[in-house]
Amino acid sequence: MSYDGLEDKDLPLKLRLMGLLWNLGWFVRPNVKVFRYQEGKRTRDQFTDIDVLAIKILPLQDQMIAVSSAKSGKESDPAELFWLCGVKSYFDASFAYYIRPKANILKTKALCDKLGIIALNDEQLGLLEQRFSVRTEESPYFSIDTYTKINKYFTELKGARVSLYNYVTEKFWTDPMNNQLLRIITGIRDVSKLDLSNDCKLFMKYYLASLLALPLHRFSHQLVRVPGTMLETELETALMGGELARGEKEKIIQACKSFIFEFAETAGLSQASVANIDSTFQRVSQLDYFKDILDLLVTMVQNYRYSSYVPRMLDALFFQLVKKPGLVPDIRFVTLPDIHKDEWEQIAKLTKDILVFSQRVGGLGKSEMRL
Numbered sequence: 001m002s003y004d005g006l007e008d009k010d011l012p013l014k015l016r017l018m019g020l021l022w023n024l025g026w027f028v029r030p031n032v033k034v035f036r037y038q039e040g041k042r043t044r045d046q047f048t049d050i051d052v053l054a055i056k057i058l059p060l061q062d063q064m065i066a067v068s069s070a071k072s073g074k075e076s077d078p079a080e081l082f083w084l085c086g087v088k089s090y091f092d093a094s095f096a097y098y099i100r101p102k103a104n105i106l107k108t109k110a111l112c113d114k115l116g117i118i119a120l121n122d123e124q125l126g127l128l129e130q131r132f133s134v135r136t137e138e139s140p141y142f143s144i145d146t147y148t149k150i151n152k153y154f155t156e157l158k159g160a161r162v163s164l165y166n167y168v169t170e171k172f173w174t175d176p177m178n179n180q181l182l183r184i185i186t187g188i189r190d191v192s193k194l195d196l197s198n199d200c201k202l203f204m205k206y207y208l209a210s211l212l213a214l215p216l217h218r219f220s221h222q223l224v225r226v227p228g229t230m231l232e233t234e235l236e237t238a239l240m241g242g243e244l245a246r247g248e249k250e251k252i253i254q255a256c257k258s259f260i261f262e263f264a265e266t267a268g269l270s271q272a273s274v275a276n277i278d279s280t281f282q283r284v285s286q287l288d289y290f291k292d293i294l295d296l297l298v299t300m301v302q303n304y305r306y307s308s309y310v311p312r313m314l315d316a317l318f319f320q321l322v323k324k325p326g327l328v329p330d331i332r333f334v335t336l337p338d339i340h341k342d343e344w345e346q347i348a349k350l351t352k353d354i355l356v357f358s359q360r361v362g363g364l365g366k367s368e369m370r371l
Contacts, residue, residue, distance in 0.1 A: 003151045005031055011144070013070035013099050014051050016125060019142040023134045025338045026054040026066065027214070027311045030147075033170050034090070042166055050087060052097075053173060057217055057308035060224070066095040077108045085115040099125060141319050149322050153200045153207075160194045172211060178239045180215040184208055185289065188363035199325040202368055203318055206329065209358050210314035216354065217307050220300040231301070235294055289361045296357050299350065306346045312336055313351045328370045 005011060018028040032053040036045040052068035069084045081098060088096040098112065101122040105112075112119045120128070129135070140146055158165040164187050172180055191204045219238060226234045300307045313336060317329035331348050339347060352371050358364045 003030060003147060003154050006148060006151060009072045010051065010070045011147070013072060013101060013122075013125075014068075015142040015144070015147065016129070017052050017068055017070060017097065017099055018054075019139050020125070020129055020132065020134050021052070021054045021066070022141065022312065022315075023337050024132060025312075026056050027315070028052060028054045029173075031169075032173050034174065035166075035170055037171070042171070048083070048087060050091075053091075055214065055311075056094075057311070059305055059308060060221075062221070063214070063218060064095070065091050065093040066097060067091055067093045068097040068099065070099040072101050078111060081108060081111055081115055081117055081119075084117055088116070140323055141315075146319065146322050150203075153203045156196055156200045157194075157204060160196050161190065164190060164194075168208070168211065177215040177218045181212070181219070181293075182239070184212045184215070185361050188212070188358050189361055192363060192365075199321070202328075203321045203325075205358065205364050205368065206314065206318035206321060208363075209354055210311055210318060212358070213311040213314055213354055216297065216300060217311065219297055220304055220307055223297060224301050224304045226301075228298070231298060232294055235290075235297060239290075239293075292357055292360050296353055299353055303346055303350055306343060306350055309336060309339055309343075309347045310350050310354065313347060314354065317351075328368060330370050 008014075014030050018030060022028050030052055032050040034047040034049065036043045036047060050067050051070045052066075054066040054068070056064040056066070058064070067084065067087050069080055069087075071080060077098075077100070084096050084098055087093075096115075096117045098108075098117050098119045099121075100119070105119045105121050105124070108119055154165065154169070157168075167183055168187065172184070175183070188205060188208045191201055191208065194201070196204070219235070222238060223231055223234055313331070313334055316334040316336065317331065320327070320329040320333070331351060334348070334351075335344075352369075355364060355369050355371070359366065359369065
């Protein structure tokens with residue numbers, strides 16, 4: 001997600017689709033680029049980019065993904081549809097949307113049905129907006145002006161720390177959830193130290209908090225069936241990439257320790273030196289913020305039915321920052337179309353818990369939150 005392409009003729013279509021999906025409960029981001037990584041390092045080879053990536057969070061289900069292509073030029077519809085089908089498969093997406101202004105979608109209906117793609121032209125998109133009472137042109141969240149302001153913040157981040165920019169806009173979306181969680185926590189801590197304007201720093205902290213909510217929900221979804229007494233052990237395993245990955249990593253660590261201890265004995269090192277060597281191989285539970293992650297996830301598991309709304313509530317907070325730079329976001333003014341009044345307080349509390357966690361790991365300052 002890069003919020004680039006301000007001159008893109010397809011941008012109004014993307015924003016309309018984002019507005020529709022967001023109001024229907026989807027977490028949405030534009031322009032997700034997919035690069036080839038080799039040995040953990042980003043290459044210059046860009047596989048493709050997705051006009052709109054959307055994630056739907058439902059209780060007791062894995063997160064659903066939708067990929068979308070919005071085209072207003074003279075591209076070949078069959079070529080674009082086969083490309084979109086490939087992207088849908090790559091992301092294991094549940095849905096794919098193909099948006100064309102003023103196009104005769106009937107010509108491609110058979111191909112769309114065969115490939116599992118939902119095609120919409122401008123008229124049909126407008127009909128959906130009408131039937132779901134979505135007025136994108138009146139929404140400050142998905143306007144050209146808002147998009148332009150967010151683009152400036154990301155451009156500033158790119159100039160200050162390109163590695164964090166690349167992760168947030170690209171690698172995050174294809175990483176496993178344990179990498180997502182740990183890397184975004186590091187990013188939240190790093191933003192405070194970067195040479196960024198105050199407005200950009202505050203925006204990025206809230207933006208990263210909204211991304212953090214995605215792996216946190218995936219973890220809570222995984223742990224909701226786990227007895228409370230086993231949560232810590234299961235979280236350790238999940239943070240190491242699962243049972244198989246944990247076993248392999250522990251074997252490697254044990255082999256390294258055995259080698260170093262053997263070397264230490266041969267070299268005649270003191271017992272204190274050997275103890276120091278042993279302490280370098282920390283368990284995941286010894287991470288500075290492991291207890292805070294565990295506490296947060298216990299709360300999310302206990303309030304699991306409300307956690308699916310939290311990422312979009314955090315979205316609404318950083319959108320406040322775009323509208324009124326310099327002012328601390330106020331959750332009291334956040335409403336979502338699909339939140340019932342009797343649920344709002346619980347959802348707001350979970351949202352605040354993530355912000356407090358962000359503060360504890362060295363991200364947000366007390367003056368940057370209104371709790």
